[in-house]
Amino acid sequence: MSGFHKDVILKEDVPQLLLFSKHKDFLLSYAQKQDSYEFIMSEWLRASGVYWCLTALRLLNNNELKEDELYEFVMSCYDKKSGGFGASANHDPHMLYTLSAVQILAMIDRLDAIEKEDIVQFVVKLQQADGSFWGDEWGEVDTRFTFCAFATLVILDSLDKCDVNRAVEFVLQCKNFDGAFGCVPGSESHAGQVFCCVGALSIANKLQLLEIDQLAWWLCERQLPSGGLNGRPEKLPDVCYSWWVLASLKIIGRTHWLDKPSLIKFILASQDDETGGFADRPGDVVDPFHTLFGLAGLSLMGDQHLADVNPVLCLPQSLVDSLGLELEILTDGL
Amino acid sequence: LLYTIKFEGIMMYAESPEWSDIVPIPLPHNDKDPVVQIMYSDRFKDVYSYMAAIMEKKEYSHRALLLTNDAIECNTANYTVWHYRREILRHLKMDLKEEMEFSASVIEEQPKNYQVWHHRRCLIEMSGDHSLELELTAESLSQDNKNYHAWDHRQWVVQQYNVWDKELEYVDELLALDLRNNSAWNHRYFVIENSEGWSSETVARELEYAASFIRKAPNNESPWNYANGIIKKNKLRYSDFPKLKELCTSLYESHVPSNFVLSTLADIHIEAENKEAAMEIFEEMKEKDSIRVNYWTFRLQQLQGS
Numbered sequence: 001m002s003g004f005h006k007d008v009i010l011k012e013d014v015p016q017l018l019l020f021s022k023h024k025d026f027l028l029s030y031a032q033k034q035d036s037y038e039f040i041m042s043e044w045l046r047a048s049g050v051y052w053c054l055t056a057l058r059l060l061n062n063n064e065l066k067e068d069e070l071y072e073f074v075m076s077c078y079d080k081k082s083g084g085f086g087a088s089a090n091h092d093p094h095m096l097y098t099l100s101a102v103q104i105l106a107m108i109d110r111l112d113a114i115e116k117e118d119i120v121q122f123v124v125k126l127q128q129a130d131g132s133f134w135g136d137e138w139g140e141v142d143t144r145f146t147f148c149a150f151a152t153l154v155i156l157d158s159l160d161k162c163d164v165n166r167a168v169e170f171v172l173q174c175k176n177f178d179g180a181f182g183c184v185p186g187s188e189s190h191a192g193q194v195f196c197c198v199g200a201l202s203i204a205n206k207l208q209l210l211e212i213d214q215l216a217w218w219l220c221e222r223q224l225p226s227g228g229l230n231g232r233p234e235k236l237p238d239v240c241y242s243w244w245v246l247a248s249l250k251i252i253g254r255t256h257w258l259d260k261p262s263l264i265k266f267i268l269a270s271q272d273d274e275t276g277g278f279a280d281r282p283g284d285v286v287d288p289f290h291t292l293f294g295l296a297g298l299s300l301m302g303d304q305h306l307a308d309v310n311p312v313l314c315l316p317q318s319l320v321d322s323l324g325l326e327l328e329i330l331t332d333g334l
Numbered sequence: 335l336l337y338t339i340k341f342e343g344i345m346m347y348a349e350s351p352e353w354s355d356i357v358p359i360p361l362p363h364n365d366k367d368p369v370v371q372i373m374y375s376d377r378f379k380d381v382y383s384y385m386a387a388i389m390e391k392k393e394y395s396h397r398a399l400l401l402t403n404d405a406i407e408c409n410t411a412n413y414t415v416w417h418y419r420r421e422i423l424r425h426l427k428m429d430l431k432e433e434m435e436f437s438a439s440v441i442e443e444q445p446k447n448y449q450v451w452h453h454r455r456c457l458i459e460m461s462g463d464h465s466l467e468l469e470l471t472a473e474s475l476s477q478d479n480k481n482y483h484a485w486d487h488r489q490w491v492v493q494q495y496n497v498w499d500k501e502l503e504y505v506d507e508l509l510a511l512d513l514r515n516n517s518a519w520n521h522r523y524f525v526i527e528n529s530e531g532w533s534s535e536t537v538a539r540e541l542e543y544a545a546s547f548i549r550k551a552p553n554n555e556s557p558w559n560y561a562n563g564i565i566k567k568n569k570l571r572y573s574d575f576p577k578l579k580e581l582c583t584s585l586y587e588s589h590v591p592s593n594f595v596l597s598t599l600a601d602i603h604i605e606a607e608n609k610e611a612a613m614e615i616f617e618e619m620k621e622k623d624s625i626r627v628n629y630w631t632f633r634l635q636q637l638q639g640s
Contacts, residue, residue, distance in 0.1 A: 040361075040378065044412040090386065091414045138417065140452050177523050177563025186493070186528070187486050188520040213632075220626055221555065221593070227625075233516040233555040235480070257632070259625040 006236055007224040014269035014282050018298065020305055022276030023291060024062050027053045030277075030288055031065060046088040047077050047097040049288060051104050056292040058107060058316045059299055059306045067108040074101045074110075083118030084136070094136045095126060099148040102155050103315060106323065111156070120158045123149045130173075131166030132184075142183045143174050147196035150203040151313055154325060164204050171197045172209060179214035191222060191231040195244040202251050202312045202328045212330070216254035219245050227262025228281065238280045239270045239290045242297030243314065250300055250311040253330030260301050267294050344377055347384040352397060358383035359390060378408045389418055394425035403436075410440065416449045420456055430461045438470055445474050451483040455490065467491040468500065479508060480517045489524060498529040513547050519556040523563065532568050538575075540564055545581055552585050558594035562601075572602045593623050604637070613637050 031053040033039060042049050050073060054065055076089040077097060084093025085101035098119065105111050126134040126149065133145040146167055153159045173185040174197060180189030181197040194215070201207050222229045222245050228237025229245045242263065249255045269282040270290070277286030278294035296314055299306040308317035312327040320327070347353045360383050381404045388398050402419040405412065423433060434457060440450045458464050471488040474481055492498060502525060508518040522540075530536055544561040547554070565572065572579060582599040585592070596615050603612040616637070619630040 040375070041409060044409060044414070086414070090389070092417050094413070138420075138452065138456065140455075176520065177567055178559040182520075183482075183486065184490075186489055186520075186524040188482065188517050190482065217629060218559075220629055223625055225625070232480075233559075234514045257626060257629040259627075262625065 006230075006234055007226050008228065008237060008281055010226055010265065010269050010282060015271040015273045016265070016268055018268060018303065018305055019271050019273060019276055020060065022273070023271075023278075023295065024057065024060050024064075024276070026276030026286065027057050027060075027288060027291060028062075028064055043088045044091065045097075047074070047085060047100040047104070048087070050074075051100040052288040052292040054104055054107055055315060056288065056295050058319075059292075059295045059309055061307055067110075070104060070108050071110050071113070074104050075114075077101055078114075080115075080118075083115065083120075083122035085119075092136060093122065095123065095133060095145045095148045095152075096135065098122060099152045102152050103313070106155055106315065106319060116156050116158070120153060120156055120161050123152050124162045127162050127167065131163065131168070131170035133167070143171060143181060143193050143196045143200070144183065146171055147200045150200045154203050154327075155313070155323065159203065168201065168204050168206050168209065171200055178218055179211055180218045189218065189232060191219070191229070191241050191244040191248070194219065195248045198248045198251050199312050205328050207252065207328050207330060210252065212252050212254070216249060216252055216257055219249050220254070220257040223258055223263065226266055227259065227264075228266035229258075229263065236281065237266060239267055239278050239297070240280065240293040242267050243293035243300075246297050246300050247311040247314070250332075251329050253332050255300070255332055264298065264301060264303075267297055270294060346377070346380045347401070348380055353384060356384060356387050356391075359386035361386075381405050381408050385415065389414075394422045396426065398422055399426070406440065410444050410447050411449055413449050416453050420453065423460075430457050430463075433457055434461075434463075434466065438466075441470065441474060445478060445481055446483060448483065451487055455487065458491070464491050464495045464497070468497070468504075472504070475508070479512060479515050482517075485517050485521060489521065492525070493528060498525055501525040501529075509547065513551055514554050514556065516556045519560050523560060532564065537564055537568060537570065541575055541578060545577065548581060548585075552590045552595055553592040555594060558598060562598060572605050578602070591622070593619070593626075596622075600633070609637050609640075 030038065031050065050070065054070065057063070057065060074085070077085040077087065077091070078101070079086060079093040082093045085098045086093050087097045091097070102119065105114060126136070126145070128134060128141070132141045133149045134141060135145050149162060150159065150167070153162060171181070174181045174183070174187070174193070176182060176189045178189050181193045182188050182190055183193050198210070201210060222231070222241060224230060224237050226237055228239070229241035230237050231241050231244065246255060246258065246263070249258065267278070270278050270280070271294070272279060272286045275286060277288070278290045279286045280290050295306060296309045299309040300311060309315070310317045310320040310327070311329065313320060348358065361379055381401070385401055385405045388401060399419065399422045402415055402422065405415045406419070423430070437450055437454045437457060440447070441454065444450060458467065467487065468491065471484045474484040492501060502522065505518050505522045505525070508515055526532065526536060526540065541561055541564060544557040547557040561578065565575070579602050582595055582602060585595045586599055596619055600612040600615040603609070603615070613634055616630050616634040620627050620634070623630065
């Protein structure tokens with residue numbers, strides 16, 4: 001209705017069904033083909049890459065990746081001195097990859113095979129006086145790191161080891177005039193950052209500090225006529241926002257403010273029916289990142305082929321249940 | 335010379351006499367790529383096998399710095415190499431002028447790379463010299479006016495070093511080029527919030543500013559969020575700004591298709607306790623913005639229940 005400026009138009013011949021086994025093949029081959037260009041180039045984020053592949057496969061109810069190899073890989077990322085994990089062996093430890101490592105370890109049931117205290121200390125030491133978290137010793141601040149910190153600590157049953165209230169205060173300072181959140185106070189509202197802030201508040205059990213209706217409206221205004229979601233006003237839709245926006249709405253109990261059929265259509269259209277995998281939008285090149293978030297989005301909307309995903313931690317819900325984690329999620333209301 | 339001159343051929347470290355003292359540490363995988371990728375992959379392996387050896391050795395020399403040039407070029411997102419480069423700069427206690435030029439050239443080539451922007455910020459923190467940053471970010475934004483990193487960097491500089499005075503003019507320029515630039519609107523709010531503050535004159539001026547852009551493109555979300563945000567943040571009432579109501583009403587009556595016209599008008603009616611008029615609008619939205627029918631139903635039910 002609003003005459004949107006930027007969007008895509010779905011062609012007639014886009015994929016319309018979930019290409020279940022093609023995605024499985026795509027993910028397995030990506031994770032295992034260690035001499036490929038993509039593998040070599042992605043070394044600097046490999047811990048996250050492995051997390052994306054493994055989680056996506058678990059959502060596809062696939063367990064073919066060998067757990068011993070995964071454990072070996074994760075531990076090669078571990079920096080004993082700091083207690084943190086880097087993206088790969090010989091990479092400096094960082095908050096982002098520490099979360100990915102802990103998520104992988106949770107999925108392969110090896111949380112007992114690590115030095116929890118040291119990892120907790122790595123995270124806790126990165127918290128600053130204003131409640132924010134650095135990504136690493138080089139001092140970058142971003143609400144992404146707040147989410148990573150909280151998520152890591154809650155999986156390790158150690159959330160109380162950081163100053164949760166201060167951290168929440170910092171998150172709230174990142175709330176903008178439009179009701180959404182950016183990466184530091186004053187920076188532009190962005191759906192990825194919204195997810196991080198909402199996820200963090202969920203973990204801290206402080207969702208009541210949000211103005212739910214205003215935020216949920218900002219989030220549902222991300223939906224474009226094509227059915228896809230963008231990350232901020234006047235940007236193109238992207239499948240990864242099927243996660244950032246949708247999971248945020250799930251946590252605050254407002255997923256019904258989106259039009260799910262058209263979103264599903266958009267996500268499915270972004271599959272590659274030759275190689276498997278999902279791209280950011282129809283016709284583009286696929287990658288594991290968009291594959292995970294496409295599948296996770298579909299799972300959140302109830303796709304019966306897929307395992308349930310937890311909207312806060314983006315891990316299989318069955319795993320979150322078995323870890324005994326109760327994360328604040330508001331009921332989808334009217 | 336501190337920085338690599340690019341030859342036409344590629345110099346392999348393995349063949350270089352200056353590096354003969356170093357035993358490269360091979361990458362942990364075999365390369366079986368098809369022929370067309372072999373050249374690139376060979377160079378990558380060469381550079382990174384020497385990079386690994388140098389980092390292992392903790393050598394912080396000029397030649398190590400040059401090596402990081404190549405490592406960064408091969409894989410700009412390798413954050414560990416950027417860290418190591420900063421360590422080299424610290425150890426060598428170098429003048430950072432050329433490093434600033436280097437980082438600017440990488441920013442130009444890869445403006446969405448997290449690591450180079452963070453590197454740039456570290457350099458400024460090291461040197462204290464922020465004099466080039468407004469121009470740098472403006473240049474970057476002229477290529478992509480929504481680049482989140484560029485905006486983030488600009489906001490950091492402006493706030494850290496208190497250089498607010500040109501910012502509103504800059505936003506004016508950007509909005510003149512593309513009034514739908516949400517990042518520019520966000521910046522405007524940020525600037526006023528942190529410098530002149532929201533006096534009643536400023537509020538009136540800025541609401542008129544937003545209104546002028548609304549008239550040009552009533553369906554654009556940004557000035558609506560801006561105007562509504564100012565009113566909400568300062569705990570003002572729509573009734574204090576009759577011009578806004580006039581604008582909404584006239585746009586509504588001209589049947590301008592915009593969620594934001596209707597939504598704001600509904601909020602104005604609600605504030606004036608004119609429930610009926612607001613409910614009529616929500617009914618209309620359920621049809622006109624059917625993708626969000628459940629949202630508009632919620633707004634309607636909220637009113638019906640109250």
